[in-house]
Amino acid sequence: MKAAVFHEFGPPEVLRCEEWPDPVPPGPGEIVVRVRAVSVGRLLDVGTRAGTNRYFRGTLPHVLGGEHAGEVVEVGAGVQGISVGDRVAVFNCLSCGSCGLCREGRDDVCPAAEMIGVHRQGAYAELSRVPAANATPIPDDLGFVEAAALALAGPVAWTQMEMAGLRSGDWVLVNGAASALGSTTALLACHLGARVIGTSRQAWKRDALVALGVEAALDATAEGFEQAVRDLTGGAGVRIVVEDIGSAEIWPRLQAVLARAGTIVSSGAFLGELLPLDLRSLYQQGQRLLGVRTATRQRVAAFWERIGSRLRPVLDRSFPLCEAAAAHRHLEAGANVGRVVLVPGDD
Ligand SMILES: NC(=O)c1ccc[n+]([C@@H]2O[C@H](COP(=O)([O-])OP(=O)(O)OC[C@H]3O[C@@H](n4cnc5c(N)ncnc54)[C@H](OP(=O)(O)O)[C@@H]3O)[C@@H](O)[C@H]2O)c1
Ligand SMILES: [Zn+2]
Numbered sequence: 001m002k003a004a005v006f007h008e009f010g011p012p013e014v015l016r017c018e019e020w021p022d023p024v025p026p027g028p029g030e031i032v033v034r035v036r037a038v039s040v041g042r043l044l045d046v047g048t049r050a051g052t053n054r055y056f057r058g059t060l061p062h063v064l065g066g067e068h069a070g071e072v073v074e075v076g077a078g079v080q081g082i083s084v085g086d087r088v089a090v091f092n093c094l095s096c097g098s099c100g101l102c103r104e105g106r107d108d109v110c111p112a113a114e115m116i117g118v119h120r121q122g123a124y125a126e127l128s129r130v131p132a133a134n135a136t137p138i139p140d141d142l143g144f145v146e147a148a149a150l151a152l153a154g155p156v157a158w159t160q161m162e163m164a165g166l167r168s169g170d171w172v173l174v175n176g177a178a179s180a181l182g183s184t185t186a187l188l189a190c191h192l193g194a195r196v197i198g199t200s201r202q203a204w205k206r207d208a209l210v211a212l213g214v215e216a217a218l219d220a221t222a223e224g225f226e227q228a229v230r231d232l233t234g235g236a237g238v239r240i241v242v243e244d245i246g247s248a249e250i251w252p253r254l255q256a257v258l259a260r261a262g263t264i265v266s267s268g269a270f271l272g273e274l275l276p277l278d279l280r281s282l283y284q285q286g287q288r289l290l291g292v293r294t295a296t297r298q299r300v301a302a303f304w305e306r307i308g309s310r311l312r313p314v315l316d317r318s319f320p321l322c323e324a325a326a327a328h329r330h331l332e333a334g335a336n337v338g339r340v341v342l343v344p345g346d347d
Pocket of ligand 2: 096098100113
């Protein structure tokens with residue numbers, strides 16, 4: 001099969017299409033998927049290729065690609081509930097299933113968890129081999145590109161809102177709302193009845209966010225940001241802030257607009273900056289800081305059952321698989337609103 005492979009860390013050009021062994025046959029409990037679309041992620045893909053993802057544990061040469069969608073072409077021994085021909089979305093996180101946290105239903109923070117495309121070969125390829133437990137059949141009216149865009153971000157956004165205790169009518173501020181994950185969170189929050197403020201440093205992205213349906217789009221780095229949020233929320237601030245970027249410049253401004261008893265959710269920090277934290281404000285106002293690493297298996301299932309195709313992800317652009325380098329350049333340039341995907345067979 002063809003795969004986009006890199007042999008050394010470096011700029012996007014290290015990604016090259018080449019012949020790669022087919023990942024067959026599937027082992028017990030595994031399936032082989034004909035990949036129809038695979039998401040391009042910021043930290044796990046761009047960061048791993050650049051050599052800046054400190055979670056990378058694979059060996060080179062390596063094939064990236066976590067969340068993806070396609071058709072099942074082979075099924076290993078003991079697989080139940082998934083058959084050849086099924087259209088599936090593949091979630092990227094593999095928990096051990098046996099540690100104390102997995103047994104108590106907190107497989108999202110399993111210390112032995114591995115990620116497809118990081119700890120093992122990924123789906124920047126025509127075929128992938130993955131545990132059947134990571135695949136969920138997708139609704140007929142959802143395309144593969146949309147399913148790949150939702151495969152991880154959908155369940156993570158669902159987890160953010162559930163764990164933060166979102167109620168209909170709440171104000172939610174999503175920092176970096178034009179990002180792949182941020183746009184999914186923003187649209188899911190809207191879908192669940194929240195009043196959503198999105199942020200972006202770019203005016204053209206703020207226009208796009210308003211067109212997507214958020215109530216207001218602001219620049220969190222601009223003068224007057226805090227006052228603008230207070231004006232929108234009648235002085236109270238927002239009940240939930242979602243922050244996945246980790247900017248030391250922006251963080252204090254987000255904390256300043258959090259309402260009493262509010263929650264800041266963190267699901268990523270690719271900038272890797274150390275943040276100032278106003279502990280006085282946190283405890284005096286009964287606020288929570290909540291880490292959401294990923295979704296539990298139970299929440300992946302709940303997302304597809306309850307939301308599924310009712311949430312359409314924001315799609316930025318698809319690139320042919322063999323233009324993976326161009327897709328990485330696009331993301332690194334900050335040129336996307338929503339998800340960038342690779343599509344095998346489009347060359
Ligand atoms: N926990 C999980 O399962 C999970 C899943 C997916 C993603 N993530 C995390 O979510 C974050 C976004 O990932 P993505 O793939 O969605 O990203 P993406 O689409 O590439 O978007 C990147 C975002 O980062 C913002 N940004 C870039 N440089 C910045 C800076 N110097 N200061 C402030 N903002 C900056 C951009 O905001 P502007 O609009 O202002 O340009 C843009 O919204 C990453 O930290 C990633 O690790 C976590
Ligand atoms: Zn475990």
